[in-house]
Structure formats: C-alpha cells, structure tokens
Amino acid sequence: MTRSKRLTIPELVAKKGKEKITALTAYDVQFARLLDETGIDLILVGDSAAMIMMGYEDTLPITMEEMLVFTKSVVKGTKRALVVGDMPFLSYQVSDENAVFNAGRFLKEAGAQAVKIEGGQEMASRVRAVVKAGIPVLGHIGLTPQSANLLGGYKVQGKDVASARKLLADAQALVEAGIFALVLECVPQELAALITQKISVPTIGIGAGKHVDGQILVLHDLLGLFEGFRPKFVKAYADLASVCRTALNTYIKEVKTGQFPGEEHSFKLSPEVWAELSKAE
Numbered sequence: 001m002t003r004s005k006r007l008t009i010p011e012l013v014a015k016k017g018k019e020k021i022t023a024l025t026a027y028d029v030q031f032a033r034l035l036d037e038t039g040i041d042l043i044l045v046g047d048s049a050a051m052i053m054m055g056y057e058d059t060l061p062i063t064m065e066e067m068l069v070f071t072k073s074v075v076k077g078t079k080r081a082l083v084v085g086d087m088p089f090l091s092y093q094v095s096d097e098n099a100v101f102n103a104g105r106f107l108k109e110a111g112a113q114a115v116k117i118e119g120g121q122e123m124a125s126r127v128r129a130v131v132k133a134g135i136p137v138l139g140h141i142g143l144t145p146q147s148a149n150l151l152g153g154y155k156v157q158g159k160d161v162a163s164a165r166k167l168l169a170d171a172q173a174l175v176e177a178g179i180f181a182l183v184l185e186c187v188p189q190e191l192a193a194l195i196t197q198k199i200s201v202p203t204i205g206i207g208a209g210k211h212v213d214g215q216i217l218v219l220h221d222l223l224g225l226f227e228g229f230r231p232k233f234v235k236a237y238a239d240l241a242s243v244c245r246t247a248l249n250t251y252i253k254e255v256k257t258g259q260f261p262g263e264e265h266s267f268k269l270s271p272e273v274w275a276e277l278s279k280a281e
C-alpha cells in the first residue's frame, strides 16, 4: 500500500518565513481536482459554502451534515493538498466536548486532515480540547463571519489601538492553545504584519495585505463565479460567470434551431438493422 503524499501539518508550518502558503476554498470534487493539480498547499472547505453553494445570505444556517458532504467531496478530489473542514456555527461554541466530537467527525467521516475554528481568546479552551484529541486546528480571527451580528456587520477589525491589541492577544492565546496556523480576515495590513512577526505559526491572510505568511480567497470570488457581492480584498482572475452564460445561451439557441445534437453526437443503427426496421409493417 502506498501512503498518501499529502502535505503534512509540520511541512506547512515549516513554510513560515521561507515560502508563501497558497490556499483557496473548494466545496466539490471537480474544483478540488483542479486545485490539487496546481500544487496548492491548503484547501479549506469553508462554511462560505452556505452562501456559495446553498444560496443563504450568511454562513450561519449551514449544518454539520451539509459541511461533511462538501468535505467528503473535496477529499475525494485531492491527493496532495491539506484539506481543512470549517466547523459550522454551533458545532463548537456550546462546549469543549461538543467541539471535539464535531471536529472528529471531519476527520473520521469526511477524511479531512484538520478543522478551522473561528474566534480568539474565548475559543482557546475549545482549540486546546480539539488539539488534545489529536485534531489539528486552523485558527481564524479578525472578521469572523459567524459573529457578524456581534461585530455589527462585515467590517475591517482591529482599526483602533484597543481592538488591535485584542487581536494580538487573541493570536497569542490561540498559538498557546495549539493552532498550527491562523487565518487573519479583514485586518489592516500593518497589524497583520505585526501579528505575523509575533507568532510562531504561519498567518494566512484574506483582506490582510501581503505581509503575512500566505493568502486564501474564496474560489468562486477568484473565478468570477459568485456575483452576490465583491469585497475590496477580492481579485477576480477570471469572469467564469460570463463564460458560463455564453455557453448556456449557445446551447439553448442550438437546441431550438436543431444545430445540436450533430451527427458526431448521435448513435447509428447498422444498415442491416435499419433496412429490416424500415420495411413496411
């Protein structure tokens, strides 16, 4: 039996300060395959699936069962990327025991290698418990969408001295609790650089500038497939929505005009069978 060639957690951590970490979200086997072929380091099965794949307005409604389905699909499409399952709202907030149980399901049932947990010092005990169970945890601070109601919306975090200091303390508390890397979402670039310099594990930014150890984006934003809204930190590298629209409209037109299917898409009877069949009954 050959062992998997997946990037390991220590290999990812060792990239800090040496090589930029590349990460993107994915939710299904087809895109996971494409991502894996690029040699990307980390694929996050984000709870952004609630909006991207299920059409909800925010990430709160997605369930553990739904996240496990998306994660299984991504794991099937990958051979070398590290796959991280995003713990959905209420799958870890209630208790350490609940957090360990649900985190374990991402590894045991879906085949992920790690989980992501949103929150700072207030989640340190959850992170500690999950790591103690042998499950690697990716932290996530700054704009944490599951707490958007508390934060007063989707806003840049850490803009004043007190909130910047709180984020720094959050990062340090999470490192002490055992995270292997930390997502910094929507924080001023100077603060992201300072956190990156102060902590021993890699930082992965989204809307956190370039002075971090790696970058992550939502795949459908990068590909121009999600047209709901486009945050300032997103760079769309393609306009796949337009490509899809053109293909779909051409299909509709060709079906209506009889251009599709052509001979090359059709099956044929042998001349003998056709001769027999077409004899008058």
Ligand code: KIV
Residues within 6 Å of the ligand: 025, 044, 045, 046, 047, 048, 049, 086, 183, 185, 206, 216, 217, 218
């Ligand atoms: O759910 C998600 O996609 C995320 C990333 C944006 C970091 O948490």
